[in-house]
Amino acid sequence: MRGVLAICLLQLLLQHYFSGATIFKMTNAVCESYNKSWVEFGVCRLRAISRNKVCLNLDAMLHHPVTNVFVKAQLMKRANGYKPWLYKVNFDGCQFIRRRNSALIRLVWDLFKEFSTINHTCPYVGMQRIRDFHLRTEKLPTPIPTGDYLLLIDWIFNKKTQAATNIYFTFVEDL
Template sequence: MKRLLIIWMLAHPLQHYQCSAVIFKMTNAVCESYNKTWVEFGLCRLRAVSRNKVCLNVDANLLYPVHDVIVKARLLKRANGYKPWLYSVSFDGCQFIRRRNNALIRIVWELFKEYSTINHTCPYVGLQQVKNFYLRSEKLPTPIPTGEYLLMIDWVFNKKPQAATNVYFTFVEDLKDS
């Protein structure tokens, strides 16, 4: 037990120091509706707040009630074009909101839940928003390598692809501070 306490005490200050030496910033956001009679994007924009802080704002208007949501997400890393890298996951969005039983999806959920109106169970209808969301490295349980990334999310409602949101971001460890 003492050994674990000592390891935690040594790691905790290093973890805090590591977070302050990181740049974690969104660079682009693209939202596309495949079926404008079902989903309309009123806003899909990044807003620079400071040099290293960029906020994402998305307004999606769901014109019909959505009872069945499948989310297909992929994380790609740029290396001579965007290549599959870390994760490709597909999950039932309604079931996850009810139970939050997927650890990987829960990590992403913890990043943006306080900025979103998508925090209730199905059905979803009307305006759904992500407002003033920004990336915070201290919310990630493990570090990722320096690089440019693309998070591609396809939204499937009632077994039909309806929309896609692609968020580009950069993760840079500032090695001169460490």
């Protein structure tokens, strides 16, 4: 009887520790089109589900077929303003979707692929969506320090910067 009680208590403690120990919360989403004849954002907003869970919804209408996608992404951390922090990546989006050859980009891709319509190879045309994206902390590959972060993404179509998406988020790890 004592063994069963000890196992139940251990299970409850572990469940409490893993359920509320980490908070990942998106705080703002900003989408900007530099050339509305190529890309327009219909929706770019966050929706609160609960106190610690926020979902991202994004609709991007691509007016012309895009066969050459280049992505520049940078993770910034807030410390007296947003400063570059650890990751700055440039990659060919069409090549990555065909081969998935970059480990870092693949980790990020695995986080949001189930929420997105961007799951086929180039060319991209028409409505591209991300619906109800929320990060589950168990999918984070490595812990990051507590703080406020900004993910800057520039979308380059046919060698011209056409759009930018900026996602602000807070990460709190309660040790």
